[in-house]
Amino acid sequence: xxxxxxxxxxxxxxxxxxxxxxxxxxxxxxxxxxxxxxxxxxxxxxxxxxxxxxxxxxxxxxxxxxxxxxxxxxxxxxxxxxxxxxxxxxxxxxxxxxxxxxxxxxxxxxxxxx
Amino acid sequence: xxxxxxxxxxxxxxxxxxxxxxxxxxxxxxxxxxxxxxxxxxxxxxxxxxxxxxxxxxxxxxxxxxxxxxxxxxxxxxxxxxxxxxxxxxxxxxxxxxxxxxxxxxxxxxxxx
Numbered sequence: 001x002x003x004x005x006x007x008x009x010x011x012x013x014x015x016x017x018x019x020x021x022x023x024x025x026x027x028x029x030x031x032x033x034x035x036x037x038x039x040x041x042x043x044x045x046x047x048x049x050x051x052x053x054x055x056x057x058x059x060x061x062x063x064x065x066x067x068x069x070x071x072x073x074x075x076x077x078x079x080x081x082x083x084x085x086x087x088x089x090x091x092x093x094x095x096x097x098x099x100x101x102x103x104x105x106x107x108x109x110x111x112x113x114x
Numbered sequence: 115x116x117x118x119x120x121x122x123x124x125x126x127x128x129x130x131x132x133x134x135x136x137x138x139x140x141x142x143x144x145x146x147x148x149x150x151x152x153x154x155x156x157x158x159x160x161x162x163x164x165x166x167x168x169x170x171x172x173x174x175x176x177x178x179x180x181x182x183x184x185x186x187x188x189x190x191x192x193x194x195x196x197x198x199x200x201x202x203x204x205x206x207x208x209x210x211x212x213x214x215x216x217x218x219x220x221x222x223x224x225x226x227x
Contacts, residue, residue, distance in 0.1 A: 009154070033213040045157075045204060045218040052213075091156060095213040100164055101172060102147070102212040106156035 002027045004094045006105035013082055014113050021077040021108045023092030029053075031097030034075045036066065039089040039107070048090075051075065053097075082112045115140050120205050120219035127195040127226045135190040135222050137205030145208045146188040147216070150174065150201040157204065163188055164211060195226045 003026040013019045025034065036048040049059060051068055059066045063080045079086050092105045121136045139146065147162035149172075159172030163182040177199060179191040188207075192199060203222045208214040 006156075035215070037218075043202070044220055045206075047215055047217070050215050093157075095211075097213060100145075100162060100170065100212050101159055102216060103159070103173075104149075104157040106154060 002029075002032070002094050002096050002099065002101070002103045004092050004103055004105035006090075006092055006108050008108045009106070010109045010111070012111045012113065015084060016081050017112075018078060018080050019082050019110065019112075021079075021090050021092075021110065023075045023077065023105060025073050025075065025092070025094045027073075027094060027096055029096040029098060033095045033097070034068065035093040035095075035102070036075075036077050037091045037093065037104075039091065041087070045091075048077075079110075082110075084112050084114055086110060087112045117141065118205055118207050118217050118219035120203075120222050122222060123220070124223045125225070127192075127224065129196060129226060131195050132191070132193050133195065135192075135203055135205075135224070137188045137190065137219060138186050139188075139205075139207040139217070140186065141207065141209075141217070142185060143207035143209055143217070144185070145211050145214070146182065147172070147206050147212070148178070148180065148188070148190045149204045149206065150199075151204060151221075152201050160190065160203075162212070192224075195224075197226045200224060200226045 038046045148160040149157040161180040205219040206216040
């Protein structure tokens with residue numbers, strides 16, 4: 001069964017600090033897909049990244065970067081030089097290749113203080 | 115394109131009342147799904163559909179019904195609302211199946227008294 005664990009319930013940082021959000025997943029499939037979504041205080045869900053299990057290259061997009069490590073079943077998300085606008089709940093999610101279901105972690109609430 | 119739309123944005127129900135949450139998408143997506151979001155619980159899958167005429171249960175289907183008569187629409191029905199169904203409901207859609215990027219609607223906030 002597929003499962004996603006986001007052990008950090010809440011994180012609080014000061015602006016310009018770097019912060020890493022952890023995501024650990026469980027799956028028996030060799031083909032699977034991992035996602036990160038952002039939910040700002042306004043409530044909508046914003047897609048950030050999708051990564052398949054065959055692509056372990058790290059990804060960088062501006063201040064955002066993702067570290068995918070199959071050896072530790074982790075797909076961690078780092079925000080460099082955090083800003084107040086990064087304050088949100090961040091969700092990690094997993095879909096197995098043969099599944100019709102997307103499973104979410106419980107989310108990590110990030111607060112960036114000025 | 116409007117993307118994924120949901121109505122209403124907010125609803126108050128009394129225990130035992132029924133209602134339908136509407137979800138529509140104009141992207142010709144095959145896959146549609148409903149999630150509920152509760153504090154500390156993340157998003158949990160209620161029902162999903164891989165195409166018109168095909169629906170299946172997710173993690174928390176009890177108390178909810180769905181149907182998919184068209185590609186565009188995927189309504190969620192509460193037959194007899196209970197306070198435990200107080201939640202924020204999100205509809206999502208994608209090309210292909212659940213491993214494709216899901217596009218979410220703005221959500222419906224439901225309060226059952």
